[in-house]
Amino acid sequence: MPLLSRWFVRTSLIYLCLGFLIGGALLWSRAIGHTGVIWRLLPVHVAWLLFGWMMQLAMGVAYWIMPKSAAPETAERPLTELAWASYASLNLSLLVLALSAAEGHFFGALRPASGALLGLSVLFYAAHLWPRIRAVTQAQGASR
Amino acid sequence: MPLLVRTFIKTSLAYLVLSVLVAALLFSKTTAATPVLTLVYYHLFMVGWLTQLVFGVAVWMFPVFSREKPRGNENVGWIIYGFLNLGLLMRVVSEPWHALRPNHVATALMIVSAILQVVAGWLFVWQMWPRVKGPKPPPARSKAA
Numbered sequence A: 001m002p003l004l005s006r007w008f009v010r011t012s013l014i015y016l017c018l019g020f021l022i023g024g025a026l027l028w029s030r031a032i033g034h035t036g037v038i039w040r041l042l043p044v045h046v047a048w049l050l051f052g053w054m055m056q057l058a059m060g061v062a063y064w065i066m067p068k069s070a071a072p073e074t075a076e077r078p079l080t081e082l083a084w085a086s087y088a089s090l091n092l093s094l095l096v097l098a099l100s101a102a103e104g105h106f107f108g109a110l111r112p113a114s115g116a117l118l119g120l121s122v123l124f125y126a127a128h129l130w131p132r133i134r135a136v137t138q139a140q141g142a143s144r
Numbered sequence B: 001m002p003l004l005v006r007t008f009i010k011t012s013l014a015y016l017v018l019s020v021l022v023a024a025l026l027f028s029k030t031t032a033a034t035p036v037l038t039l040v041y042y043h044l045f046m047v048g049w050l051t052q053l054v055f056g057v058a059v060w061m062f063p064v065f066s067r068e069k070p071r072g073n074e075n076v077g078w079i080i081y082g083f084l085n086l087g088l089l090m091r092v093v094s095e096p097w098h099a100l101r102p103n104h105v106a107t108a109l110m111i112v113s114a115i116l117q118v119v120a121g122w123l124f125v126w127q128m129w130p131r132v133k134g135p136k137p138p139p140a141r142s143k144a145a
């Protein structure tokens, strides 16, 4: 598994831990009728599991197993900077979203920034992966 | 495909069917139970189907743990399977029950369900973490060669 895939996949596993933990805490609170501050974390629960866990894992695995190069003559993944930028902005977006759950005007105003970073992340990622989606001859096989 | 993997994937397919049936029910009729059934539908779909499918495929396809134990500790794999599904099924029953008619049994079931699912998720991460690794370095050439 290449280095960036390991970063994507390991980070996604961390979000699985945290997202499930928040979900478990919310379920417990619902059970005992607690309506406190924990419910501010509901959007964080959803985003961390949908984007931090599911999407990030898929991004890491796709980076690993899609045809490696954009053209049969080269053996390198193209535009890897874009893929790294996508990793960075996705995770910054998820952290900013968590900050935005805190009380106060300043924190609330961070939400659009989180959305913009998430959008940028998937744009970077699509731009990286697009040229790699092509027919592969048998001799080339899938990438390691 | 090992038995554990097949069990994860077949169970995930069962949840896919179940979640889409609940969705169809939700599309066709609005009742007092609609908000809580929507939550049930989301989690049947995202935990029962997608997360469980990912668990099964990851156990199967990720780089091997070691030559002797390619998929790590399979017993822990079965515990993850049991906890995730027991937890989810408990939630599917107890959450609507609690919402419509709050009672102590439903409360207890929800709490146990929360614990089981969180532990399943954490055990999965613990099992998979060492399997997220790079390719093996090529064997070192002997000096004599």
Ligand code: HEM
Residues within 6 Å of the ligand: A020, A022, A023, A024, A025, A026, A027, A028, A030, A042, A045, A046, A049, A050, A053, B039, B042, B043, B046, B047, B051, B113, B114, B117, B118
């Ligand atoms: C991949 C996994 C998961 C995804 C994508 C997910 C997604 C969601 C979504 C979309 C909602 C609805 C948010 C809303 O109404 O605005 C939600 C709510 C919730 N989730 Fe999850 N969830 C996941 C796993 C879990 C787990 C494992 C637990 C518990 C252990 C959990 C507990 C909850 C609770 C308690 C709520 C709020 C219910 C309420 O309003 O009473 N979730 N989740």
